[in-house]
Amino acid sequence: MTTVRVxxxxxxxxxxxxxxxxxxxxxxxxxxxxxxxxxxxxxxxxAGEPLTAMTLEHYAGMAEREIAELAAEAKNRxxxxxxxxxxxxxxxxPGDAIVLVAVAATHRGEAFAACAFVMDWLKTKAPFWKxxxxxxxxAWVEARTSDDLQAAKWDK
Amino acid sequence: xxxLYFAWVKEKIGLSTENVNPPPEVATVAGxxxxxxxxxxxxxxAFTERALIKAAVDQVHVPLNTTIxxxxxxxxxPPVTGG
Numbered sequence: 061m062t063t064v065r066v067x068x069x070x071x072x073x074x075x076x077x078x079x080x081x082x083x084x085x086x087x088x089x090x091x092x093x094x095x096x097x098x099x100x101x102x103x104x105x106x107a108g109e110p111l112t113a114m115t116l117e118h119y120a121g122m123a124e125r126e127i128a129e130l131a132a133e134a135k136n137r138x139x140x141x142x143x144x145x146x147x148x149x150x151x152x153x154p155g156d157a158i159v160l161v162a163v164a165a166t167h168r169g170e171a172f173a174a175c176a177f178v179m180d181w182l183k184t185k186a187p188f189w190k191x192x193x194x195x196x197x198x199a200w201v202e203a204r205t206s207d208d209l210q211a212a213k214w215d216k
Numbered sequence: 217x218x219x220l221y222f223a224w225v226k227e228k229i230g231l232s233t234e235n236v237n238p239p240p241e242v243a244t245v246a247g248x249x250x251x252x253x254x255x256x257x258x259x260x261x262a263f264t265e266r267a268l269i270k271a272a273v274d275q276v277h278v279p280l281n282t283t284i285x286x287x288x289x290x291x292x293x294p295p296v297t298g299g
Binding site for chain 1 (some may be wrong): 273293297
């Protein structure tokens with residue numbers, strides 16, 4: 061099973077993970093990743109300034125499709141019982157979960173690897189753009205070369 | 217052909233979407249960027265730094281030398297920053 065949700069609404073990662081575990085009683089290993097909004101600016105521009113909000117722009121349709129494709133690729137590469145990806149768009153507050161990846165497998169090795177793979181590919185392929193908003197103004201987050209290198213590690 | 221712009225590309229151009237009919241000699245994504253940049257203003261500004269812009273044709277990431285023949289939707293955007 062694969063579930064991809066791209067949504068404006070906030071979600072509770074704990075609740076999502078509990079539901080995910082409960083629906084996969086055959087899986088001995090479940091790996092999860094939560095990406096949450098930092099409360100300080102992390103780009104070179106006035107690094108460290110406090111942030112009050114963030115807006116996530118996305119390409120509706122393509123975002124769902126790209127995530128579904130990389131989820132399918134994860135299922136090709138590893139033997140997985142279940143895979144869940146939730147990604148927010150719209151207005152996000154500091155501390156909010158932006159992305160959740162949960163992977164269920166028989167053992168931990170495949171769950172850890174697939175979870176890392178999904179996040180690494182999502183960071184470079186899924187069409188979302190973050191705009192950080194603080195007292196010092198609003199600025200688009202710049203893509204990081206390290207994310208490209210991280211994603212390239214999974215190239216066959 | 218429907219064009220979509222995202223993030224700072226959208227802000228510089230001042231539009232999120234528009235419909236265009238490029239002439240037949242505009243054959244690739246890069247050609248389309250040149251053709252749009254000739255409009256000047258925000259278009260010229262958005263497409264100046266070619267290396268900073270990515271494109272998708274019909275919702276699939278593509279290199280800039282990709283043909284736009286038959287494309288229904290072309291999107292221009294900075295490198296993605298989700299996750």
